[in-house]
Amino acid sequence: MDFFNRFAIPHPSPAIYASMVAIGITVIAVIAGLTYFKKWGYLWREWLTTVDHKRIGIMYLISALLMLFRGGVDAIMMRAQLAVPENKLLDAQHYNEIFTTHGIVMIIFMAMPFIMALMNFVVPLQIGARDVAFPRLNALSFWLFFMGAMLFNISFIIGGSPDAGWTSYFPLAGTEFSESVGSNYYMIAIQIAGIGTLMTGINFITTILKMRAPGMTLMKMPMFTWSSLVTNAIIVFAFPVLTVLLLMGTMDRLFGTHFFTTTNGGMDMLWANFFWVWGHPEVYILILPAFGIYSEVISTFARRNLYGYKSMVGSMVIISLLSFLVWTHHFFTMGQGALTNSIFSITTMAIAVPTGVKLFNWLFTLWKGKIEVTTPMLYALLFIPTFTIGGVTGVMLGMSAADYQYHNTMFLVAHFHMVIIPGVVFAMLAGLTYYWPKMFGFMLNEKIGKWSAWIIAISTLLAFIPMFFSGLDGQARRMYTYSESTGFGPWNMVSFIGAAGLAVGFALIVYNIYYSTRYASRDIAADPWDARSLEWATHTPVPAYNFAILPQVNSSEALWDAKKHGHELFPGKYEKIHMPNNSGVPFIMSCIFFVWGFSFVFSIWIPLILTTIGIFVCMGLRSFEKDHGHYITVDEIKETENNLRGA
Amino acid sequence: MKIDNSLPLEYSTEENSNKILGFWIFLGAEIMLFATLFSAYFTLVDRTGTGPTGAEIFEIAPVLIETILLLTSSFTIGLGIHAMRLGNKKAMLTFFTITLLLGLGFLSFEIFEFVHYVHIGAGLQTSAFTAILLTTLGTHGAHVTFGLFWGLFIILQVKKRGLTPETANKSFIFSLYWHFLDVVWIFIFSFVYLKGMM
């Protein structure tokens, strides 16, 4: 019995029991459904073993939407709890767990896979490649991310959620002050997902550097590809820091080391430093691909080339370098002294310059254009003013003396939500709507789409602008309640209304997907938005090999050249195409990783040793395996091409 | 699979050259990993709590032996790759085997060293300093252990399948990995041991 006690939730509530039941029913329903419709084979062959970047992209997308739901429910619960003073909806412990998981889920398990989804789907198409450099590694990246996310998400029904904030500062997150297994989940689930992300970084840099279509020099790459290249470079340099950090955290929690404890020489400040050495670049890992999406969308719907291509690229590179030089601004109040604070204050504010350049370049892309406000464009246009609010408050936070007053308050919370929601979430929704026809072969409804864009934008302002004021009025972040005399009540009520509005907006997007799946026309062109880059030059749906003939490129807008200036995009004739084979190993290995992580979280050593061996056996098998892929013959290509052209 | 004969075997296909570039990028990530460990080490080196300092526990003899073993192994794997380029499979396999034996020797001494530390009261849980010392050394040691298995698999494959673009590629990448571990060790030797003993 003792053995099973460790799996009990330390802090149960009716909501958690209800979720347990709901999760149980869903799992049973999915299994029953797959069995009844005899879809197990299909699922295995077409999805679980796939190495196709397009399908992996779609799986990332589905995971991201699921996690958006999870993180969104957390957010609504938090705002509901704070809507009125001295609310009894949640108690302190429950609230702490919820804001912790909200942060981690939204950043690591929602925003990250969302950008991975678009990168996976779009980048190989945009550079005219047939897949990524290491397709099987790509599948492994996805499944590791997925298993990490699942491991993290079961924490609240088995053993308890982490409750030390998404930053998980020690010593609070150490065993001295957090006894439940919650923070073990944090250390291990993020580690597993992080390894996946690191491999994605390596994979995409190689892909972009080595597999571009003939003629596509670096300075002729579309902007989203550029942003992906820079992002993945940041990943490769930032994520190993996280790996080490989580390793040290795990050792402190499970093996009794003294890296960050209050005794035997432990140093709590080291965690904060390392966390943000990874954490600040991580912010740019999220925002740069979003900037890439905006560049594509704005240029497409202004019907004009992107203004200042070179300065766009340059500013991204500068941002990526600066992103490693500002981490201290997350704790100006740690007591480094005026000199250190001054240096980091200046580097922080300096980031405003390249970001400003990008903003003005987008504005000038509209200049002399022929602007068509479609749903993706609407998101991009709404992004500009709302993101500017987030951006300029970032500069204000960068003034370290004033930061002593902003730090740890709702002002800060308002700032980063005003950056991440318009910056990343709007971009992902714009990207989702923009690339939806390429992914699924039909358009999302424009009318519902625009409604949801407006509702989300207005609700964002409603939800977060009041926090600037309540922060300046002394409301610290992460407080589960406050008294009426503080006067925070009205601000938080408005925030709650905004949060509810966001929920409505997202529900409308789900409805739009449902509605369009049922009613939208399947008869759409390969290039429904009249776009400019290579991903629109191939058929819809995209054949497995992407391009029957590798495209020939001589500018950053190859398709536009082909449409307007008679550039010949596909010279030459069909040749047999080499494609990688599907493999179940990434999926199986990630499942083993899941069990490994679970055993680690609960310190069950025998399964941990067995699964560790299992992981290395998988790698050994891979080493000995002879897998040279397969060829698609010219006849098969012809047949596919004719079918697609006919359709 | 297009094979370009003007290039060395390990670079001869597109897949091969992708793999080598990918591995260099991976080594970039590894550099960050060890850089983080080193910066943690330098931050915590004086935080010995109730435990011993580096000067009190380091001994020069086993460390020197470890260093010599690993540096020599880096040299022999270089010879192995040279033999591979010349197409001399037998010489290559011999050098690879010597490399792995030297690696095994290094690992044995390191395990001995660890046991010694724990024995004299410098275990993982003693202080922040001992924890980061053993973690840094342990991470390097784990890399070497992984490399031993990897190298063994490659020897078996070359033996069975001969020198093909695929096995040559694997061997070359493995040699990059091994050289990298050597470079990391040089840093550990200079900045952990020598600096600690001064």
Place this chain on the structure above:
Amino acid sequence: MKWALYTLLFTIATLLTGCEPLMVLDPKGPQAETQAKDILLSTGIMSFILLAVIAILIVMLTKYRASKQRKDYEPPHIEGSVLVETICVGIPVLIVIFLSIVSVQSNYKVEATPQGYEDKEPLIIYASSSNWKWHFSYPKENIETVNYLYIPTDRPIEFKLYSYGPITSFWIPQLGGQKYAMSDMVNTLHLAADVPGEYMGRNANFSGKGFAENTFHVKAMSEKEYEEWVKEVKKTAKPLTENKFTQLLEPGHLGQSTYKGTHLEFLPPPEGENGGHNHGSTHDAKAENHEDLSETSSESEHHHE
């Protein structure tokens, strides 16, 4: 001129938020005033940038909408222009340089004895946090309080901050910004109160279950009143024993209480030879000692002023 601008901004900020001014923008001490000025100044400049961006966006959208143009209008291909890019870089650079200068000056101001107070002898108060309380030790006066703080006006105050446990952040918004209290070093925060009054103080950094209620009460009074209070405490308060302090450290919430003597004597703060890497030995032994003691005395007392 500068003053007129600040007055104007203060008024706008006050009007915007109804009659009650926002706490941070209602400073009662020189440090908070420096910070409030920075906040208002940067808000002003940033609002200007925001308005400029919105204005350009509106112009672009009204002039270049597809519906406003000929059907056959083909937008031209325009590469960037060096002049435009230079302006786009130049103006932000100038703004950042200006704000940097302001920021650096303020940094040195808030990290030093408050301006105008340099010639007065600072009052040193050790403020340490434990889950979820604040302990204020007045070493020179040799008294200690829990969860409330009395300070004289017109005298600089040097807070020495550290923590028995998680990182916390000591914050009295109307007197000045916050700073962390941590277990392995002592941070110094310079504050001063210009006017007598009662202020809210709290831990601003999340520290676990009891975080929301981790507040303290600050009362600034004239030097004379303060002296009287110290005398009064010394006369009436119970002495703070090691045993008592161990009880106080136990996790939980306490009301306000007052003691004669400070805990600094038997449990020195992590500074000097007790700080950083050396604190492992002494502190550790003490901590173990305390665990033993805390088991024997589990009830916690509540003292009220």
